[in-house]
Amino acid sequence: MRKYIFLLPAVLAILSKSIFAQDRLPEIPAEQYTAEQQKAAQEFEVARKKAPWGPFAMLMYSPELMNNARAMGDYLRYKSVFDSALSEFAILITAREWSQDYEWSVHYPIAIKSGLKPEIAQAIKEGRRPEGMSEDQTIVYDFTIELQRYKQVSDITFAKTEKRFGKKGAIDLAGIAGYYTFLAMEMNMARRPAPLGNERLPRFPE
Numbered sequence: 001m002r003k004y005i006f007l008l009p010a011v012l013a014i015l016s017k018s019i020f021a022q023d024r025l026p027e028i029p030a031e032q033y034t035a036e037q038q039k040a041a042q043e044f045e046v047a048r049k050k051a052p053w054g055p056f057a058m059l060m061y062s063p064e065l066m067n068n069a070r071a072m073g074d075y076l077r078y079k080s081v082f083d084s085a086l087s088e089f090a091i092l093i094t095a096r097e098w099s100q101d102y103e104w105s106v107h108y109p110i111a112i113k114s115g116l117k118p119e120i121a122q123a124i125k126e127g128r129r130p131e132g133m134s135e136d137q138t139i140v141y142d143f144t145i146e147l148q149r150y151k152q153v154s155d156i157t158f159a160k161t162e163k164r165f166g167k168k169g170a171i172d173l174a175g176i177a178g179y180y181t182f183l184a185m186e187m188n189m190a191r192r193p194a195p196l197g198n199e200r201l202p203r204f205p206e
Helices: 002-020 035-048 056-057 062-080 084-097 103-112 118-125 135-150 155-190
Strands: none
Touching: 035 062, 056 062, 056 103, 056 155, 062 155, 084 103, 084 118, 084 135, 084 155, 103 118, 103 155, 135 155
16 A cells, blocks of 8 residues: 555656646647638738747637737737846746746747846746846836736835836836736646647646
8 A cells, every 4th residue: 555655646747747738729720710710810920920829829719819919919029118138037927927838938048048047037937036136127026026926016116117117117017917927827728738848837836
């Protein structure tokens, strides 16, 4: 009996991995698109110069939602107050708070390429407050963490954000956190796995 008790954690780990590997909403082959999906895919390709991929391929089950999400992402990722380095930093914080493997695996290399120090990203991955953050990173970290964990932003953190990035910056930063939370919720619901070869984020105790 004792040997079976020792085997139980391993069995549970295997079962958990297999469960999370099940993609509830697999990508729809383009040849199976409805007329509405074909139109949405064409609009996506005009905007992004490629066919719907990743979370957008999954969202093709609701094509109008997919393209509205894409349009919001076009602004928040490429045109917001924040440069790529700070935007990607906020995205990684959001991906970590939602334990979203796909989101993390896609945006981690972009964040590093944009100048984020690997040790800061590692701290985020492990659920620790990073050391050695710049003043701007500290503002983005505090704002995003408070919003994700406590569902609000303190007066002190808001004041710092507004002073540095303006009211528009506060709106945009909450928008980035909210948009990538939306994508994380959709992918967690669908059990969207990370791309092949990418490890899962460590899970924290409930």
